[in-house]
Amino acid sequence: MMNVVVIGGGWAGCAAAIQAKKCGADVLLIERTDMLLGLGNVGGIMRNNGRYTAAEELIALGADDLFNIIDRCTRHKSIEFPGHKHADLYDVTIIEAHVRRYILDMGIRVLFETRVVDVDVEDKKIKAVFLDSGTRIDGDVFIETTGSTGPMGNCIRYGKGCSMCILRCPAYGPRISISQRAGVEDILGMRDDGVFGAMSGSCKLDKDSLSKEIRDELNTKGVYITDVPQEDINPEKLKMKVCQQYALKEFAEKIILLDTGHAKLMTSYYPLEKLRKLKGFENVRFIDPYAGGKANSIRYLSMAPRNDTMKVIGLDNLYVGGEKSGLFVGHTEAIVTGTLAGYNAVRSLMGLNGIELPVSLCTGDIIKYENETKRKKDGLKKRYTFAGSEYFERMKKLNLYTTDKEIINKKVEALMIKDIFKQKLI
Amino acid sequence: MYKFVECIDAGSEYCPCHLAEKGECIICSQLQNKVFCDCLYWKGTCIYEELLKNGNKAKKTRQYKKCDIIAIEKIRDDLLIYDIRVSNSLLRELDNIGAYVFLKSPNFPDYFGTPISIMDINYEQQSIKLLIKIHGIKTKDIKDCNEKIMVKGPYWNGIQGQRFLRNLKDKSVLILGRGVAAAPGVLVTRRLTLNNNKIIALLDKGRSDKNICTDYYTKYGAEVNNLSIINYKDKTLTDDFKKYIKDILEKENIDVVLAAGDDEFNSLIINYIHVRRTDICFASVNNSIMCCGEGICGSCIVKLSGKEIRSCKQQYNPLEYYYVEDGK
Incomplete structure (x- = not known):
């Protein structure tokens, strides 16, 4: 039995689980709260600026599952607000149930209200994770998508305290960094003033x-x-x-x-x-957050060093996606990194090398660019998103930004990777 | 093996304690001079936040209170059952698995205090019942108390491996006890039968001529058998016991075993059962020497996998603590 264990059921974890399942693996998704999507339950913005290109690239690559659901749950199509064009807004009040049904219907096993607290590591390989009940869960390859937000103690130390956000740490217990538990030290993002998070x-x-x-x-x-x-x-x-x-x-x-x-x-x-x-x-x-008059959650406190196939550096069988994998902002970015993590996790099960997405696509370029820039001076103060700021400027400069689906399709076809994420590997 | 990280006081009104104040919190990484969360044991409150909100000071620790002795039942010269009236709030707090208090006479300083497990609770009489073996300076001091006694509590770490007993419902628990050490099992029986668990107790009378705790176990619905479990001469388990265990493991679907004896006893029975049935979880009575109960004095420290565990308030896995390689 080929066994993939995904820890954390936010957008990145859902994307990773779906991708690993599509590749033919037996997938277990472990979620700390009673809902999937994590911060996606209070997000909603898709396809603004360069995210449009990224979404269409992923669809052309064959990872259309979540985008189809999101499109079905969209309240407003192609709206504008300052600095942002052609944004879609999905309905956060219904999206989780739609994604959840899809994931369960695919035959992905999901453990809700279950917190992973420790790992069993041997020779740079994770053998199993432990739940806070003490239960041991063995796996062949693991994907960590636990994010980088909170928990309470971090929101106190680096922010203004718990503001009771959707992550609901007090109710379900705090996030644990799995990679750090496995001996790989976390990287912390910074603000302009040099404070972490x-x-x-x-x-x-x-x-x-x-x-x-x-x-x-x-x-x-x-x-x-x-x-x-x-x-x-x-x-x-x-x-x-x-x-x-x-x-x-x-x-x-x-x-x-x-x-x-x-x-x-x-x-x-x-x-x-x-x-x-x-x-x-x-x-x-x-x-x-319920205490949105006071503060908000603190993020980027727990990133794992990774290569561009999304594998954690220092461990043989741990992959990462979403905020856990870098200073990425947004659902689209989480779906991109999570999908690649899910795909490469299954490849590693088959004894195959992981793939990198080509840098002629913005989805590939952002993964590489974030990894390189993060290591430079002030790189930890930057954020990486298709939707704006420095990276969107780069997209425009490198001619990676387009809203023409035809162009994107042709590009992906020319790269011979059309529908690559639809392939069954096992 | 999975490592326990659990502080019995975490999230209680005594948390954060002095350990947290000094950067030695058992649970909170932020209060271990680290600057990130790595919260391996969550009991619903953030200890770091609680400490900040309390002005970076520990909460008030438990204090001795003078209490009335209602009755003293003399089993033997060196074996007494004390009935002590305590406040209603303390009584409620002590009606929990692993509850114990520190006792001492009113005439002597705090370092005379000694930890004694709660055997039984009586709400009508508003009293706690404790079985006390007199064998040293501190217990002799208690023996001199006839009307008033100093009580400090509540403490809860008298049973190790509590996570295997907590929230147990419709399950079967086997309690193996010997002598005075079987007393904490009575409270365990009381709590577990409330949740429709089946309790089977096998009691060894130890050096006494009868099993003192049998009636208390029976009162709360345990099925009690009296048997000699261990030969102390050669430190082996008796054939009767081995036969009994074989039968009961076949007949009953035992989920948890509580070892309620001294360390030798606990070690022998836990290893004996573990090699036969690896799926059974173990709890045990806590036999550590304790002086303060607050994790400060260090007399209760046990070493497990190179880590120090302050066993007056910190939980460990009894299987890990008593495990021996060859299983005996």
Whole structure:
């Protein structure tokens, strides 16, 4: 029996599990909470800027599963907001159930409300992981997609304390870094000021607590923008932010709401009293984090060193995806890295070398570029996303950015890797 | 083998303790002079946060309180059962697996305190029952108490391997006890039968002429058998015991075995059963010498795989502790 164990059921873990299953492996996915998708349950933004290209590349490569589900759950197609074009917004209130059904229907076994706390390592190989109950779970190859956010102690040390986000550490117990447990030291991201970690960049308001006028605009257009009162503008807050693609001046001077089922507020946190001074916000309340008036979760505290096949350096059979694999921001980035981790995990089971995605595709380039840049001076202060900031500029410069599906398809066909992720390996 | 990392006080009103304050927390990596979370044992509260919220100070530790002795039942000159009235809140806290208190007479300093396991709880009388063997300075000091006694508690680490007993439902537990050490098993029986677990107790009377605990086990619904388990002359298990174990492992689906004897006893029976049935989990009574109960004095430290375990408050896996290579 070829046995792949995926630890962490966020977007990256789901992508890895689906890919490993498609390749023919027997897959077990272990999730700490009662829901898949992790922070994807409060995300929602797809296909903005270079993410469009990345999504279409993955579809052309044969990893269309999650994108098909996301498209079915989309509330708004091709909207614009400052700095961002052709964004799709999926409905965070229904997406998890759709993805969950898909994964279970594929025959992937999922353990919910199960926390992995330790590993059994022998000769640079992980033999098994241990659950907090003490139960041992053996595996041939492991994929860690536990993310880099929280838990509580880190949010205290590097932030403003637990703000009760969707990760719900107090209820399900804290994330454990599996690679670190296996003896490979974690890499920590930094902020501009040299402090470790970065704060999640958006929060969610209860849409029903906003005025009818704002609700209507959100429901029809997907976006609502209003000015931040002059005395409340705080550009300092942008520096703390994870999402450099949203750390634009406009995001300090404007209140930008996106309709993802909830009203996504494009700032890390916002004192409730100040928020309620705005017209139409008189009754507003936070829905994620519950203490969004105070703070948000801290991220990038737990990345594993990896090569460009997503294998952890220093261990023979541990692969990583999502934030665990680098300073990546966003669902699309998690799906890209998770898919490759799942694919190469199964290849390693077969005794085959892992593949790297070609750098003529943005999906391949970002994986390589992040790995190289992270090691340079100030590289740990950067974030890597198709959606903006430095990497999107690079995409445009290298002519990697396009919204033309035909071009992307032809490129992938010319590389002879069309539908490569649809191949059964076992 | 899977390593336990578990502090019995974590998440209680006595957490964070002085260990956390000094950067020696058993659980929290942030409070072990590390700067990241590596929380191997989660009990629902963040110890790091609790310490910060408490002004970087440990919570107040347990204090001695003067209590009334309701009755003393003399089994033998050196074997007494004390009934002590305690506050309702302490009583509730002591109605747990592994509960113990420190006792001493009112006349002597704190270092006279000695840990004694709770055998039984009586809510009507608002009292705890403790079986005490008199054999040293501290217990002789207790023997001199007739009306008042100093009680410090609650402590909970009197049983090791509690995770195998916690939340157990509709299962079968075999308790193998000997002499005074069988007393903590009574409280275990009380707690486990509440959850419809079947308790089978096999008791060796030790050096006494009868099994003192039998009636207490029976009261809580345990099926009790009295048998000589161990030959102390040559440190072997008796043939009667071996036959009994063979029968019971065939007949019953035993999930957990509680070893309630001294270290030699525990080691012999745990290894004997483990080689026959590797799927059985083990709990044991905690035989460590303790002076403070707060993880400070170090008298309770045991070494496991090169790591020091403060066994007054830290849990270990009894199988790991008592395991011997050849299984005997």
